[in-house]
Amino acid sequence: MSAYRFCRTDDIGLLVDALNRCWAPHFPDELPTTPASFKRSIRDLQVWCSSCMVAFSGSDPIGVLIGAKRPSGTLIHKIAVHPDHVRQGHGRHLLTSLGSKLAILGPPRMVAEVQETFVAARGLFSASGYAQETLLTDYVLHPVEPVEPDAPEGIGGFLIPVTVDDLAANGLLEEAQSSVCWERSVETLTARKDDLAGLAVASDERIEAYILYTPARGPHDAFGASWGGASEIMALRSLVEDGGARLQQLLAQLRARGVQTLRFPKVHPAEISKERLQTLGFSPAGVHLLYAARAQSA
Secondary structure: OEEEEEOOHHHHHHHHHHHHHHHHHHOOOOOOOOHHHHHHHHHHHOEOHHHOEEEEEOOEEEEEEEEEEEOOEEEEEEEEEOHHHOOOOHHHHHHHHHHHHHHHHOOOEEEEEEEOOOHHHHHHHHHOOOEEEEEEEEEEEOOOOOOOOOOOOOOOOEEEEOOHHHHHHOOOOHHHOOOOOHHHOHHHHHHOHHHOEEEEEEOOOOEEEEEEEOOOOOOEOOOOOEOOOOEEEEEEEEOOOOOOHHHHHHHHHHHHOOOOOEEEEEEOOOOOOHHHHHHOOOEEEEEEEEEEEEOOOO
8 A cells, every 4th residue: 555745854865865766776876875874965956855755655754756846846856766666656646635725735846857868757748638838858967178378368357266156146046047947046046155166257346257166176066966077157147148168267267276177058049049159169968858747626
């Protein structure tokens, strides 16, 4: 007999166990979830235990849904069923139950950013009434020969260190939030501000381009996903039309400081064009599908 229940704040141990039993078999290259990494997702992504569910067979977790909630909507951060229990309706029941709850309590928008290779999850969302809104592309900038970090000819301004607080004080974070993935939203940038470094090109009047990034790290990111020892771009934006010259200046400066491989995950097509990224030297390295639905009572 299967059973399902929403979780509480004292269920972190249960959710960690459920993720390692149900999610990990589908993504064997990721590190196991720990209480520390789960608590980090609460801080950084606004995962709510009350928006998380576990499916049981007896006392064993056989399915898990991890939900993160913000005023703009709820993200289905992770959903998985143990390989021995797939195609029995557990995933759809988890989604439907959360949708019924959110139809009453809100927010009504529900989204998911699903790896293109996670075919089972793609089928689940499609069958559950979610519509594909767009593609989010992962990009990577591989090491190249060292380049001169000075400004290109005709580009004025000067390089300055910049922080999340600096950008927020200048009103530059909220302006860029309409089309970014959940993990690089202003809420996440604010939560992770002490972990991020930044550079900007500035004139006497304003910041003209900026980059926020994680310092180079080991083979996995803060949530266990494999990154191969690269730095991760958390924000990349130019506020002037210069053909990408100021962004190229920032990237060259990072290389001069020893940052080589850069990953730019889940880029929305409205955030920065693929043509601009290709001009900057980035190559596509994977795709996520953005699904969305409106919460409805079962």
